[in-house]
Amino acid sequence: MDLSRELTALAAEPSDEEKPVVSLTLDTRWRDEAQRRRVAVYVRDECRSARDRYQPRSRAAAAVEEATRRIERWAAEMVGAAGDVAGVALFASPPRGLWREIRTSVALPPSFAVTPAPLLSPLAQLADRSEPVLLVLCDRRGGTVWESRLGEPLLSLALSRPAARRMKMAGWRQRSAQRRWNEQREQGQADLSLLVGNLFDRAGRPAVILAGPPDQVGALRGKLPRRVQEQLLPDLHLPAGTAQSRVLAAATRAIARAARGREQEEVARIVGEALGAGGRAVIGPADVVLATMEGRVKRLLVERGAAIAGWHCKACDAVGTKAAAGCPYCGGPTETRDLSEELVRRVIRAGGEAAVIDGGARLAHFDGVAALLRPGSGSAPVGWVQQEA
Ligand SMILES: [Zn+2]
Incomplete structure (x- = not known):
């Protein structure tokens, strides 16, 4: 699943009060039966109250009725x-023919909304986790490599050489068996390093x-190409x-x-800029x-x-x-x-990226929003007013 493509497609849906969209996210880690019940009750209650909110016999009400029954x-x-x-995450609007279900291996906090356009913020929380990650699990005989996005394993390749058995032997026989065992381990790590390099590229x-x-993680690390070593996250030490x-x-x-750390760094960089x-x-x-x-946000x-408190113009769709x-802009209501x-919706629609993040104190200090601009679209200094010719 390519999250940015999903977000772009959803952001392209027009805003239409007569064809509202139900946007829903759920935490579906079934730790116990109670969690299944909680999710069932949550969806049922939200669907009921959504139906109650709409005027009977309106077009929007018919759309909400059909969507929520189906949900x-x-x-x-x-x-x-x-x-x-x-x-x-689910986006449903029968009059638009929209029914999009997105499954992730990262839990999503429960949310339910009926709005004139798909609600993207809950999904944009995953934007920074959608970069691919290679996970390499080392073992005595080689290892397994997963390529994953959003914690979803996309591909898994295991590399395993037959293990030389360590046996109790005396004298030169033991030394030679030990040497063979070491050689095989070395070769296993070299093969694994080659595989990781290929998948990485x-x-x-x-x-x-x-x-x-x-010890196995340390030995493999030393064999990895430099370009891979530069992209390493902290090791996960796990018993064999x-x-x-x-x-x-x-x-x-x-x-x-790691994503949280990157986000904090990015906020610091943008604020500095x-x-x-x-x-x-x-x-x-x-x-x-x-x-x-102005469409300048990258x-x-x-x-x-x-x-973010503001207004929206129903006539020309401006916000401020x-x-x-x-x-x-137009004098409309x-x-x-x-x-x-x-x-979030407008930036994605204009071809930019949007990420909903835990920005920490630094972002909160600026009321929770910051943006990097497209090159060459520099911002005007504060207090600058364009003179009409
Ligand atoms: Zn207007």
Whole structure:
């Protein structure tokens, strides 16, 4: 599953109040029966209250009715089924012919919304986790390499040489067996290193995690090509024979940790850029909304759960932050709106990237939004006003 392609397709759906979209995310890690029940009850209650909110006999109500009935049947089936996906996102709107189910191996916090366009923010939380990662599990006889996205294993290749058995032997026989055993181990590591190098190039320089007993991880690390060594995340030290599901779960957590670290670094970089003279970035709602309206945003960062107070013009679809009686662009009527989802949708639609992140204190200080601008689209200094000729 290519998340950025999914997000782009969903962002292209027009905003249409008569054809509302139900957007739903769920945590489907079935740790126990109670979790299945919680999910079933959550979906049923949300569907009911969505139906209650709509005027009977309106076109939108008919659409919500059909979508939620279908979602209830779908949820009942999913909750009853075996399966080990951790998260599900669903977008449904029968009048548009839209029914898109996205399964992830990363849990998604439960959310349910009926809106004029698909709600992208809950899915944009995964944007930074969608880069491919190579996970290399070392063992005595070689190892296994997984290529994965969003914690979802896409491909797994095992490399295993027949193990030379270590036997109790005396004198020269033992020394020669030991030597053979060492040679085979060396060869196994060399083969594994070659495989990792090939997959690394094919996947476009992904992050790489080495897992396994510390001595085997250390020995493999020394044999990896330099370009791979530069992309290593911290090792996962696991005892030999750790179950595959545990290895993958530990790797998923490590990937999330690494993504958080990268996000914090990126926020620091963007804030520095915005405060510096380069003008390649903007921070805070007013400047970010303006840059988004002008299609200048290359990459948008929004703090998870940030509320950005603003208005939306029903006539010309403009958005802005400063309270206004009418739209400053067309004079049309405005409605107040939380702009965080608007920004995510507009940036993706314009071909930019949007990530909903845990930006920490630094991003919160700027009301939870920052953006990197497209090259050559520099921002105007504060207080600068364009003079009409
Ligand atoms: Zn307007």
